[in-house]
Structure formats: structure tokens, C-alpha cells
Amino acid sequence: MAPSLQVVALGGLGEFGMNLMVVSSDESTIVIDAGVMFAGPELPGVDLVIPDLTYLQQCSPRPSALVLTHGHEDHIGGVPHVWPFIDGPVYGTPLTLALVRPKLEEHGINPGDRLIAVQPRQRVRIGDCEAEFLRVTHSMPDCIAVALHTPAGTIVHTGDFKIDQTPIDGQHFDVHRFAQLGSAGVLALFADSTNIDRKGFTGSELEVKDAFEEIFTTTTGKLVVTAFASSIYRMQILVDLAERFDRKVAFVGRGMLETSQAAQRLGYLRLPPGRIVRDVDVPNMAASEVLCLATGSQGEPMAAMSRIAIDGHRHVKVGPDDTVVFSARAIPGNEKPIGHMMNHLARRGANVIYEGIKHVHVSGHGSEEELKLMLSLVRPQHFVPIHGEYRQLSRHASIARRVTAGVERAVKVMLMEDGDVLRFDETGARLVEKVPAGRVLIDASGSGEVADEILRDRRHLSEDGLLVPVVAINKQTGSIEGDPDVISRGLAQDAGSAELLRESVQLLSDVIQAASFEERTDQGLIKETIRVELRRFFRKRSGRRPLVVPVIMEV
């Protein structure tokens, strides 16, 4: 019998984020990426989302390796959750593994010798398969695609990529190896669809340099740039400009600090000696001498940028003459909180710069032409779009049909969603069944502690209960109108709980009284504060972690 191969995506095919693919040959199962998705306001009380791992637990052969394409949260954020189901090593480039390690530690996992650093063009044997790593360019260093050489044929998983012809670190997209694989014959290509709805070519990371140069030239006060903590190329561009324009650099926010340190340690970020200062030093420096790189580009209520915007950061203040740059795209759903931050900053007199006003951000994902080029290079027998909502996958599929319409050997384009089982065997390739797939909601906020609390497992709400704090806030004065209330469901009906509820009403009033005017009149900020405080209170006092859904009425 011909060797068979089975591919299942548990995440990333039908949504952006929580990418996870499971590939099984007759003898080996290999997992590619284990990502998370960030929960939006439509999932109240939830912090992170990971794929339903039921299939991973049950699949046969048991997974013997996890391969990581790069260090973004939507590719590695779920590693601690997937870890128990993998009987073998985790392969990734040095930077990727450096970002995985602290996540494992936070979950009390000792990786031992299971984290294996690999390099592009390297090959490792995994059972009856061989995994080969190919360098791709993206918005951070050390990203790879994976070619899995299996008994049934070679499949290529692109990871996230664009084709950056002028990479900041000089590490080029390995167009030659993709071409060789294409010449040798590829059974199936699984390719990133994120930007399939953008025409043309995505620009190089280098492109933002001109805009920032202009900003450095014209800014007389403090310069604050917010970006994703993983934007190491952007950090490098900014640190280099800071050197040229003689500003010291402060990394503000835990993510920025940790990533920059890891990247420097491994040689992915060059920080000139004496150039870096701590955020506590910023108040003692002349505004014109400071560049702050801050977390919170998405308006996350507890992150540095949100705090700075409402004048609630301990060390970094922003005022007239200062410039604040948003060097990241808005993840859909975050537009409003980001807009609120910008308004707060403009009201303090800061010059607020974002994409559109100046070219201060470039996407890390290839646009239509790059995605077509990938198809032409690899010219696979089968093509499956990955990484996107259904409309992106579907568009990528129809563009792929067009690209491959002329080639001699027909390409079979297949549209898969999370949970679909794609099987290759002697009869060809087809979707054979559907395995459990879905989302698991993880609740980790308030403490930074282990994310072990899974909503899925408390189906009836009764285990930890539901709290709905209700408060009416006068939009104009920011004051509380009427009496705040905390509605509960599923809490134990004893005297202790009743007392706890009474106290929580008081806590609710206190939290709002203590908040600044800006915080009180910004629904996103005040809701998050209420949520965090009530959760902390209940956890400490009762050991429970109720779901908290604040209702703010503006009157």
C-alpha cells in the first residue's frame, strides 16, 4: 500500500491566530506551531484563546515533535498548553526558542533538553519523516518555513512570510531552496493567506526608516513609539536612529524589556553601549534626549501606552512638544480603544503620528503578488491556503486557481477549515472527515499567574460563578450616578458569599472613585480595571475566579 499522510489544522483556518497544524505519516505525528489568539470584547472575561486540543490528545501515532516557525504569539503562545501532548523535541530557531522558554517557566514547565535550536537549511529526522527549515522574511528575525519530507511526499508549510528584498539583518528569503523544492516536486503547499486581499507587494521593513528619520529630525520633545514587543527590526531601526540623533532609549513595559533583552543576548539586536536607560530614569532626563519604546499599541488597558495616554504611568509623561508614534497596525476590533488613546494623547498636546499620516508601519505578511510568487516557486500538486478567516482562504484559493491555470500539471486547490482531515493516499487527496475543533478560552488576567483556568470545563457557570457589576457613570462629570450594584449567579448561597458580594459593591465604588476622569469616561479602560480588581478580590477571598462582565451605563 502506498504511504499515506494526514493533515489537520486545529487553528488558523477560519480565524487569524492560534495557528496549529498536525501532520501524521504512517509512523509519525508532527505538530507545526502552537499559537494563541487574543480575545476581543465579544468574549468578556477571557484573555487568550487556544485551539481545542482534543484531537491532539487522541491522535495516533502520538505527536513526537513540535516545529515552530517563528516567535509571534499566534505561533508560540500555546506551547505550554500543547507541551504535555508532545512526546519529543520542540524545534525552532534560537530566537523563537528564547521567546518560548519564559512561557514554559511561567507554567512551571522545565523544558530539560527538549528545546532544540535549528538553523535554516538544516534537516532533522522525525520518525519516518525529515523536517527541513527554510529561511523566510517576516516582521521579526529568525523566521522559517518548514518542508516536511514524508514517505508520501514533501509538503511545504510557509509559516508567516513576506519577501523582503532588503532585510534589516541581511538574512534573505531563501528563494533558491523554495525553487529547488518546487523543481524536485512538492506534494502540497500550505501558505499564509493573511494579506491576500492586498494588491501588489508588501514593502520591506526598511521602508519605515525614512518616516522615522523625519520624525527624529522634527521632534523637539520626548519621542515615544509604541509597537509590538516582537518588532525587533523596528527596535533596531529606532535604536540606530537614536544613536544618530543622540537620544537615549528606554524600553517601557515588560514585553519590550524582555524581548529586547533576549534579542540582544542572542545577537539579533545591536544595542550600543550606554544607549539604553531604564524607564525610572526618564523623569530625570531632558525630553529631547529620550526615546521610549512602549508596549500597548493595541490599546490594551493595562499596558504602558494606555497608562501613558491617561497620565497614569509612573515614569513616562507626555505633553506638548512630545511626539507619540503608533508603529503597528490595529488588529480588527481594537480600533476604538486605540483611537481613544490617541485622543487622550492629542489632548495632552502631543503630536500623534500613525499609519496614513506617515509611513511608520509596514506589514509582515506578503501581499497578492508575493503569495502568487510562492505558488509559482513551489508549484505543488496540491495547494491549501492557511492563516486567515474564511474569506481570505477562499480568495487565496481562487487566486491560486488562476495562477496555476496555465501550468502543465494541474494543481488541486483545496479549501480546508479547522478540524477538516485532509488525507493523501493511493487514491489521491481528499477531505475525509471532521475531528473536534474549536476554541478553548483561557483566563489569565489580573495576576500574571498560570493560565490553567479553562472556561470550557465550567460549563454550567456554577463552578466559579458570574459577576455582573453594574454602574452608571455621568459622561460629562465622570461621577457615579445612583448606586453601583454587583449581580451574581452561581456563587455559593452562604453567609460568606453574601458578605463578599456586599464588600464587592463597596470595592466597585472605590475602584471608580480612585480612577482618573479619563479612565472613568473610557468604557474600555474602566471595564478592564473593574474586571481585574473584582477578580483579584474574589480570588484572594474565596479562591474562586468568577467570570466578570461589567456593564457601564453612560448617563
Place this chain on the structure above:
Amino acid sequence: MAPSLQVVALGGLGEFGMNLMVVSSDESTIVIDAGVMFAGPELPGVDLVIPDLTYLQQCSPRPSALVLTHGHEDHIGGVPHVWPFIDGPVYGTPLTLALVRPKLEEHGINPGDRLIAVQPRQRVRIGDCEAEFLRVTHSMPDCIAVALHTPAGTIVHTGDFKIDQTPIDGQHFDVHRFAQLGSAGVLALFADSTNIDRKGFTGSELEVKDAFEEIFTTTTGKLVVTAFASSIYRMQILVDLAERFDRKVAFVGRGMLETSQAAQRLGYLRLPPGRIVRDVDVPNMAASEVLCLATGSQGEPMAAMSRIAIDGHRHVKVGPDDTVVFSARAIPGNEKPIGHMMNHLARRGANVIYEGIKHVHVSGHGSEEELKLMLSLVRPQHFVPIHGEYRQLSRHASIARRVTAGVERAVKVMLMEDGDVLRFDETGARLVEKVPAGRVLIDASGSGEVADEILRDRRHLSEDGLLVPVVAINKQTGSIEGDPDVISRGLAQDAGSAELLRESVQLLSDVIQAASFEERTDQGLIKETIRVELRRFFRKRSGRRPLVVPVIMEV
């Protein structure tokens, strides 16, 4: 004593929407525009937002006229609410008034002879002032700016505008009259800031024609286009193309139907005889012969497009070979529901086209260069940015300072927010005080009935109460997990209410059972359905209109 002038914006300066400005000379008060804002998910249970009208009620002299710049909801949606406070006529162009009239009727207001149609270049006397109307171009026909000639000087309010050099209806932006006013001397300019963060010039409405021509050429099945109901230029382009490509046109959704009828009646829309069909006729026609223009471009759960996307529309179905075009921008906050609609449509096999993929939408607001041009034309003594969140106003102000830096007579740029009182008198211009300003939340859903229910007036939640329906839905199967529950606050504690609550739990189960899989697993859709049904139930049975805040847990 020199004549004085006082200007107060009650809305539109600090948010997009609910534009309303009050201008008072010594003898007259004139209101310019009376708009609404649409409530996002952060204002649960609320449908519309209008400005706090306290100042309007109290201001002296009493308002003796309302001037409307154009027929968009954010400029006319609040007319019925403002109506009682105006002791005189409402001026607007014929199309604007045609769109206002049904709103008044819905509120049981008989306008009598108070709606006065005006034309560009016309002047009307209002007390000691004279209002002059200037044609501007925008995304709908019959838009004007207003020059108010007051004893203290002339002020110019641009309304919404772009400078469309090739207007669909041949009605050009009145650049000459703006220039004349500028030459004669303008005390203050109040100008639209919506697109100040876009570089260059906004394109003409005509620009989308090429993309649509291509779409008509290549679409073999049904063609469905969703746009704002007020996009009359877009309607004209599409109807003309339908004529050329021999498709019949169905207006789907109440807004589309009413606006197209009003526009045709007044001569703003040419509908060739026999070209229009009703939506009930669509099922009986060949797909290749149909063009549907549907409401719901923003993902409004009850609008035509949302219904079509989940196969819940009675007459219009979409499948493979059909093309659906989103010919409108996403209002910030609506990205996710719009994305969900697109995914549903792609899953049905439709070709989904939106901005970025093809140039199927163009903004109605001028970009940076047009806004600069307005400043150069009018060269006012004082400049106040209007229509924007704080960051847009602030950016418009700083660009204005740059534009006017070189002119011989200094321009005073002033940043105002809602409620600020700008006073012109012998000592010059300055912000003198702050009057009450804020938002009033209007709750009109479920019945289409009179919007007379103002949250502001039920401060303690206790008058109509709060309902929090809680239900856990299995994301994968769409089935209900555990027992749904309805939490209440502020309902009367009698036997009748208890019975009502019990029944509402049953209703909640029924509503979810009756919903399609797609509806059940789409938070936005199912929440809105639950909200509408529970509200209707309580209104019928108890005469109350509780605030309904559904909590959906995905498990």
C-alpha cells in the same frame, strides 16, 4: 458696543457624528445641523445617541431657525428631537428636506410650512443675520455649506465636503463663491476634519465606476451591492451600469427603498422605466439578470445584508457564481461584524469584493490637500476645526497653523470641544465658558416606534430595570450548554414579574433554538436577536422597556 457673536457646538467636536452647532448673535440664535451618532457595542441596549440639548433649551435668544447642510444621519437624524426647541423654519435643500420629512412623521410631528427648501447661492434673513448657502460636493447630492452674515462678521460652516472635480450630477463645488467670501473677509471658518489624517486629495465619486464596470463584466451570477442607503451617486452609477449590462435592479431593505424613491421623485436619481423590480421578484429571475442594492453595509444584525449572509433573507439568496460587493467603508467598531458577514458569504461560495481588493468605495470627505485649499480660499481671521475626534481636530489645527503661517494677516486657530463657548466681541475671540454638553442615549429598537425613551432619565436603572440573559453556546455544535438564565435588576418584586422572568428564560431558549447555526455562533447576531425578542416580550407583557445586556459564553 461692538456686536457680539457666540458659537457653541453640542456635538461633532470630540466624536464623529451627532453634529450640532448653535450660533447666537445679539438678536438671533441659529442652529446648524442636528445629527445623531450610532451606538456601538460599548453602549449595550442603546440604538442612537444625540447631543445633550440642555443648552439649546435654555439659550437666549431662543433659536429661530435650523439650517441643515445635507441629508446624512449625522446631520439630520436628530431633527425630531431638536424640533421642539426651534421657534422658526428649518432650511435645507430639497433632498435634505425630503429625508427629514419622514423622520418628523415617525415622531408624530406635523412640520406644517416650517420646512423651507433653499438653493445654493440663495440668502435668507434670520433676525439680524443672513444665511447664505454654498454648494459643496460630498458623497450625496444637494449638499451645502453655510455662510452666516452676522452683525459681528461672516462665519463659514463647511458642512461635510470634498472637492469633487467630476461630480456625477454635474453640480460643482462652488469654489468661486468661497473665494469671493474669502476676499470680502471672513471672521471665522468652521471646517470638516474627518479625513485630515489622509494625505493628498480624495477621489471623485466617479472613480468607482471602473471597478464596477469590471465587476459587471465578469459576474455571471447574481450581483449584490451593499452601501449606505444615502449613497445616491453610487446608486446612479450602478443603475446606469445595470442598464448597460441588462440587469434589473432591486432595492433591498427599507432604507434603500425609501431613499431611492425620494431621490427619484425629486430628480436626483434617474431610474430608467422598467429597470426596477421588487425584492419579491428576485427569486423568479435568472441570477445573471439581477442587481440587488442592499442595506446593511455595516453588519447591522437586522439589515438586509446580514440576513442575506446567513441565508435568512426571504427573497434574496446568494451562492456560487454570485458576487457581493461592499461599497462602503467600515465605521470604526464595525470591522468584526462586517468581517463575519463576508466569511458567511464566502462560505456560500460567493465572490466577496471590498475596498482594497477593488476600488469600490471612495470617501465623501476631503483629504489634507482639500482641507488646506478650503483654508486658502476662505483665509479667515479665526479657524476652528469641526467634525472629528480630538486627534483629528488637533491635527487640523496644527496643519492650519502651517498653511496660514505665511499669510499677511495672522489667523487665530482655536481648538474647541463640545460645550465650549466661543465668543467674538470687541476684545476679539476667546473661549469664555463651558455649557452642559454630553450624550443622550436613545433606545428605539425592536419596534421602529417613536424614540422617546431616554436612558438619561432613568438614572437609577430601577424604572425599567436591567435584564442580563446568560447563555452558554457550544461554538462547534451551536447547541446550548447548561441552562440559560435571565438575571434581572430593578424589576418590581411581585408575582407577575417573577412569572415574566420564568417565561423569559423559556423565550430565551426558544429564540436560540429557532436561530440558524450561523446566527447562534455569531455573537453579534445572536445578541441582537436576543435583545430584540426579550425587549419586545417585556414591552408587550409589562409595558416596560428594560435594558437588555446579553452575555453569551462560548464553550
